[in-house]
Amino acid sequence: xxxxxxxxxxxQDVDFQYRITPAALTDMLLTTAGMNADENGFGIRDLNNxxxxxxxxxxxxxxxxxxxxxxxxxxxTWVEExxxxxxxxxxxxxxxxxxxIAKAVSNWAMINxxxxxxxxxxxxxxxxxFANGESNEMEKPVRLQSLETEPVGEFNVKxxxxxxxxxTNSIRYVEWITDCFSLDMYKSNQIKRFEINYxxxxxxxxxxxxxxxxxxxxxxxxxxxxxxxxxxxxxxxFG
Amino acid sequence: xxxxxxxxxxxQDVDFQYRITPAALTDMLLTTAGMNADENGFGIRDLNNxxxxxxxxxxxxxxxxxxxxxxxxxxxTWVEExxxxxxxxxxxxxxxxxxxIAKAVSNWAMINxxxxxxxxxxxxxxxxxFANGESNEMEKPVRLQSLETEPVGEFNVKxxxxxxxxxTNSIRYVEWITDCFSLDMYKSNQIKRFEINYxxxxxxxxxxxxxxxxxxxxxxxxxxxxxxxxxxxxxxxFG
Numbered sequence: 001x002x003x004x005x006x007x008x009x010x011x012q013d014v015d016f017q018y019r020i021t022p023a024a025l026t027d028m029l030l031t032t033a034g035m036n037a038d039e040n041g042f043g044i045r046d047l048n049n050x051x052x053x054x055x056x057x058x059x060x061x062x063x064x065x066x067x068x069x070x071x072x073x074x075x076x077t078w079v080e081e082x083x084x085x086x087x088x089x090x091x092x093x094x095x096x097x098x099x100x101i102a103k104a105v106s107n108w109a110m111i112n113x114x115x116x117x118x119x120x121x122x123x124x125x126x127x128x129x130f131a132n133g134e135s136n137e138m139e140k141p142v143r144l145q146s147l148e149t150e151p152v153g154e155f156n157v158k159x160x161x162x163x164x165x166x167x168t169n170s171i172r173y174v175e176w177i178t179d180c181f182s183l184d185m186y187k188s189n190q191i192k193r194f195e196i197n198y199x200x201x202x203x204x205x206x207x208x209x210x211x212x213x214x215x216x217x218x219x220x221x222x223x224x225x226x227x228x229x230x231x232x233x234x235x236x237x238f239g
Numbered sequence: 240x241x242x243x244x245x246x247x248x249x250x251q252d253v254d255f256q257y258r259i260t261p262a263a264l265t266d267m268l269l270t271t272a273g274m275n276a277d278e279n280g281f282g283i284r285d286l287n288n289x290x291x292x293x294x295x296x297x298x299x300x301x302x303x304x305x306x307x308x309x310x311x312x313x314x315x316t317w318v319e320e321x322x323x324x325x326x327x328x329x330x331x332x333x334x335x336x337x338x339x340i341a342k343a344v345s346n347w348a349m350i351n352x353x354x355x356x357x358x359x360x361x362x363x364x365x366x367x368x369f370a371n372g373e374s375n376e377m378e379k380p381v382r383l384q385s386l387e388t389e390p391v392g393e394f395n396v397k398x399x400x401x402x403x404x405x406x407t408n409s410i411r412y413v414e415w416i417t418d419c420f421s422l423d424m425y426k427s428n429q430i431k432r433f434e435i436n437y438x439x440x441x442x443x444x445x446x447x448x449x450x451x452x453x454x455x456x457x458x459x460x461x462x463x464x465x466x467x468x469x470x471x472x473x474x475x476x477f478g
Binding site for chain 1: 249250251253254255257260262266269270273283284308309394397398399400401402403404405408410414417418420421422425443
């Protein structure tokens with residue numbers, strides 16, 4: 001029930017050090033999840049037939065090494081478990097030599113796109129037999145704390161930030177968070193763990209504020225608020 | 240000397256109306272250009288061996304229809320001509336039925352990455368025999384005018400905006416420009432022609448201001464200035 005997808009790191013995916021950006025890496029994981037669900041009969045298009053869709057709740061990524069421009073990488077994915085409220089999908093990224101470069105755990109809920117309410121996964125065909133119970137040997141994404149700090153930045157959500165239905169694309173959150181660090185930080189440190197909780201959808205025109213707190217050295221907590229209420233919480237741990 | 244590349248419009252590429260964004264469409268064209276140059280011995284990696292690189296100078300895209308999520312499209316590309324200072328590469332995008340959905344013309348210069356100076360293309364092997372002289376039957380990208388209007392927005396360039404060497408990725412300019420329109424504009428109109436002149440590179444930390452002028456109904460001119468001087472000019476024509 002595991003499957004591996006091949007990618008090449010494109011010039012558009014890399015940062016100033018020729019390494020894949022955290023946002024492009026996340027994009028690759030979400031693309032992999034989408035393809036794998038599609039191929040197995042429980043992709044977004046299948047769910048759309050019942051007015052449902054997948055919503056990413058949480059994700060944690062642990063990175064050994066950020067692959068470089070033009071590097072060929074393989075993303076292996078599988079569904080670990082399917083509960084009633086959410087399902088867990090795992091990923092392992094390896095390089096051309098087969099060496100592990102990153103692993104990730106993601107939690108997803110199924111919602112009705114009309115009511116925006118979570119649906120019971122027990123009714124979803126195809127996915128239950130697909131789950132193999134295999135963990136990814138890393139700490140799963142946890143519920144992150146809220147922050148009480150003053151915002152470090154504020155902006156309005158625009159056309160390129162949103163996808164279908166006027167919701168902000170999950171990748172944009174990762175960009176906004178990783179944009180809070182200087183190039184010097186990326187030069188002298190590498191992100192070891194990146195973790196995100198998606199709580200409320202950010203819509204076109206929303207005023208978003210970014211809050212940061214360094215709870216321990218190189219351990220940064222983030223909160224994105226839209227019009228004052230929590231939209232997303234995240235953690236970036238450099239090492 | 241023409242070659243066609245296949246793409247699928249991914250969920251990450253579409254806007255709130257399930258249509259590919261102008262930025263994602265531009266990204267596809269640049270990806271096509273990169274692959275085709277690579278395969279023929281004059282890609283960025285080949286040029287890098289001589290401390291050189293391609294720089295996109297101008298591009299014009301005419302769009303009949305924006306392809307939709309999951310649509311399979313084909314991008315045909317060829318080099319029309321190679322001058323001493325620049326080369327012209329054309330594109331035609333067709334849908335699964337073979338119907339034309341967009342065409343584009345791009346102009347590129349080769350620069351030395353150390354000196355940032357333009358190089359004479361006469362010395363570049365492989366490309367001259369490759370040019371077939373065939374035009375794309377559309378108005379080529381022209382030199383756009385400067386604007387004297389007050390800025391409509393201002394921001395600082397951040398980590399996710401830049402690629403190698405701290406330069407802003409060409410696609411970001413397209414995002415910043417298309418972000419100036421409301422969703423209502425995209426609902427009631429469609430971009431017919433998009434045209435951009437890349438003049439000066441925007442770097443990490445630069446303060447960018449966006450200037451707009453509607454010269455005729457639905458014909459918008461843009462200028463991006465960095466720290467006060469012109470970085471990019473563009474035109475967006477709705478129809």
